[in-house]
Amino acid sequence: MRVSDRVLAMQNSPIRKFNPIAAEVKAQGTKIYHLNIGQPDIETPSVFWEAVKGFDQKVLAYADSYGLPELQDAIIDYFKRFDMNLKRNHVLITNGGSEALTLVFLSLLNPGDEVIVAEPYYTNYLTFIQAADGVVKPVTTYAEEGYKYAIKERLEKVVTDKTKMISIVNPGNPTGCILSREDMKVICDFAKEHDLWILADEVYREFAYDGREMTSFGQYPDVEDRVIIIDSVSKRYSACGARVGCLVCKNEEYMAEVMKIAMGRLCVPTLDMVGATAMYKMDPSFFNEVKKEYEHRRDVTYDALKKIPGVVCEKPGGAFYIACKLPVENAEDLLMFLLKEFRDNNETVMYAPMEGFYATPGLGKNELRIAYILNADDMKRGVELLGKGIEAYKAAGHK
Ligand SMILES: Cc1ncc(COP(=O)(O)O)c(C=O)c1O
Known part of the structure; x- marks a missing residue:
């Protein structure tokens, strides 16, 4: 059997594959600061729980494959904040942004088709694209350049006659890079010129700091037939376990095609959609405090990282991750040391090693991603543990 x-060609997620080791460490009584996964500690809004408690139907039935109409309508209203006028058949509710991404690649790629992706990327993109027999064509970005990739000459270098789409995460994970309006225009023009789809993953849309503007690729009418937007309640409302996201596209022919797969997977859990409807309906002022809190966590985390000798990182403009270069050769090896050997007051820390965030062989080996999703004191302590861990690792003779 095979x-x-x-x-066989796929990797295990570098964000999750160390969890079994972490579970053993915790079972022995050691506390781990989990900076490896984008799981915020901010409370899920009470409207979610109230809506679920108020569900009064006697049968928990299948929903429509498109999702609950009330949720579609709430999402349509939400996107009006970005001057977008959507119809119900432009909004397909999915099991998180993750399923939306899977559906997009399955519905757009033929075997060997290429997707332009800025690296380092959210590592699961590789998994989603490989699952659809596609190929990642990376555009390498650099901390020193603010991870900029909306540069026509660089995009031209990776486009081929097999390129089907350009995939954008804005604000970026793991880089925190935010596209300016000019950057977005460069990408729109490039996509038009080469007849590409634009996949715009905007699940961190609200997390734009230092007065940066929140935007959407849905605001460019000249590309509206080729833009597919990914949205999710996971990060925005701190509701990762709700597993509700959506795929938004004004191209109705495309929506009719992707629905074939969506119908096959039947629907999204009803109660999660009921709760998500209440959250999408919340007043946008909800984000003011949340954004302030993340901005504070970012500053605390960045300042603490800068104190570790040899760490190189850029202050991110958005989302809730910081990518860093470490003064060690192998970030995964250091993580193993932190989990298996290092303890400070019976505590240690976990992060995501970033080699798996690159398609280009050899890159990212000494890089890590930290998610600033814990409160400021815990972030400070987590980064302090990283600094002490690096010291102990080197003192033990590792490079
Ligand atoms: C850029 C990006 N897109 C999509 C997702 C998927 O999230 P979910 O499936 O919880 O909506 C994540 C999760 O970390 C992400 O970082």
Whole structure:
């Protein structure tokens, strides 16, 4: 018996694959600061729980494959804040942004088709694209350049006759890079010139700091037939376990095609959609405090990282991650040391090593991603543990 070559070629998620080791460490009584995963500690809004408690139907039935109409309408209203006028058949509710991404790649790629992605990227993009037999074509970005990738000459270098789409995460994970309006225009023009789809993953849309503007690729009418937007309640409302996201596209022919797969997977859990409807309906002022809190966590985390000798990082403009270069050769090896050997007051820390965030071989080996999703004191302590851990790692003779 054999599994597919496709799955054999895939990696385990560098964000999650160390969790079994972490579970053993915790079972022995050690506290771990989990800076490896984008799971915020901010409370899920009470309207979510109230809506779920208020559900009064006697049968928990299948929903429509498109999702609950009330949720579609709440999402349509939400996007009006970005001057977008959507209809119900432009909004497909999915099991998180993750399923939306899977559906997009499955519905757009033929075997060998290429997707332009800025690296370092959210590592699961590689998994989603490989699962659809596609190929990642990376545009390498650099901390020293603010991770800029909306540069026509660089995009031209990776486009081929197999390129089907350009995939954008804005604000970026793991870089925190935010596209300016000019950057977005460069990407729109490039996509038009080469007849590409634009996949715009905007699940961190509200997390734009230092007065930066929140935007959407849905605000560019000249590309509205080729833009597919990914949205999710996970980060925005601190409701990762709700597993509700959506795929938004004004191209109705495309929506009719992707619905074939969506109908096959039947629907999204009803109660989660009921709760999500209440959250999408919340007043946008909800984000003021949340954004302030993340901005504070970012500053605390960045300042603490800068105190570790040899760490190189850029202050991110958005989302809630910081990518850093470490003064060690192998970030995964250091993580193993932190989990298995290092303890400070019976505490240690976890992060995501970033080699798996690159398609270009050899890149990212000494890089890590930290998610600033814990309160400021815990972030400070987590980064302090990282600094002490690096010291102990080097003192033990590691490079
Ligand atoms: C850029 C990006 N897109 C999509 C997702 C998927 O999130 P979810 O499936 O919880 O909506 C994540 C999760 O971390 C992400 O960082």
